[in-house]
Amino acid sequence: GAGVSQSPSNKVTEKGKDVELRCDPISGHTALYWYRQSLGQGLEFLIYFQGNSAPDKSGLPSDRFSAERTGGSVSTLTIQRTQQEDSAVYLCASSSHRGFVRYNYGYTFGSGTRLTVV
Amino acid sequence: AQKVTQAQTEISVVEKEDVTLDCVYETRDTTYYLFWYKQPPSGELVFLIRRNSFDEQNEISGRYSWNFQKSTSSFNFTITASQVVDSAVYFCALGDTGTASKLTFGTGTRLQVTL
Numbered sequence: 001g002a003g004v005s006q007s008p009s010n011k012v013t014e015k016g017k018d019v020e021l022r023c024d025p026i027s028g029h030t031a032l033y034w035y036r037q038s039l040g041q042g043l044e045f046l047i048y049f050q051g052n053s054a055p056d057k058s059g060l061p062s063d064r065f066s067a068e069r070t071g072g073s074v075s076t077l078t079i080q081r082t083q084q085e086d087s088a089v090y091l092c093a094s095s096s097h098r099g100f101v102r103y104n105y106g107y108t109f110g111s112g113t114r115l116t117v118v
Numbered sequence: 119a120q121k122v123t124q125a126q127t128e129i130s131v132v133e134k135e136d137v138t139l140d141c142v143y144e145t146r147d148t149t150y151y152l153f154w155y156k157q158p159p160s161g162e163l164v165f166l167i168r169r170n171s172f173d174e175q176n177e178i179s180g181r182y183s184w185n186f187q188k189s190t191s192s193f194n195f196t197i198t199a200s201q202v203v204d205s206a207v208y209f210c211a212l213g214d215t216g217t218a219s220k221l222t223f224g225t226g227t228r229l230q231v232t233l
Contacts, residue, residue, distance in 0.1 A: 003162075031219075033220065035221075035223075040225065041225055042122070042124075042209060042211075042222075042223035042224050042225040042226055043163075043209070043211075043221070043223040044223070045220040045221065045222070048219075048220060056216075056220065059220075089161065091163065093163075107165070107221075108165070109155075109162055109163035109164075110162065111160060111161045111162040112161050112162070114161075
């Protein structure tokens, strides 16, 4: 597609439920990132995919968080047994290479999924 | 560890005023990258600029200009003759050259431009 697409745009869930957030990157982009933006905070890195593998998942806050990517395209971020502190905007970004190192640009971000845990 | 500080939480200006958004960073890397992103109310992050650590030349793009000073670890962003459409949250970010090339973001500065 023309941009990075994320769904749903908004999600309200009850504490303890599992949720799945989807990211559809720009076609052909091999690198994919998940970031989390909590209220009043900057964005924090969660996980990085290169193709279908995740060489850096150091930002996942707990083992309740997991992510996968299939076909080198769509990625799903899953949060199990959601807690209120998981409430945030989850942003996905993609790039045609390993981030920005070689090229004078930054990633392309989606509009995010606003997750509210009640 | 990487750190980015945007001390200004919120700034309000009247249209046509100039405004500078401050960004101070910390890193032990000798090669690194600095970014500014704009987040309008729609929520999508819009890339504005990238600056490499080995290039201290300042840059101007229309009404936007950036002042990179390694001596003070700062990468400030100035909007000249601000407009209502400039209202957004602006994030400064620091990129590493590790495996993920991930970004460390500041907490953002909310800019409100009024008529």
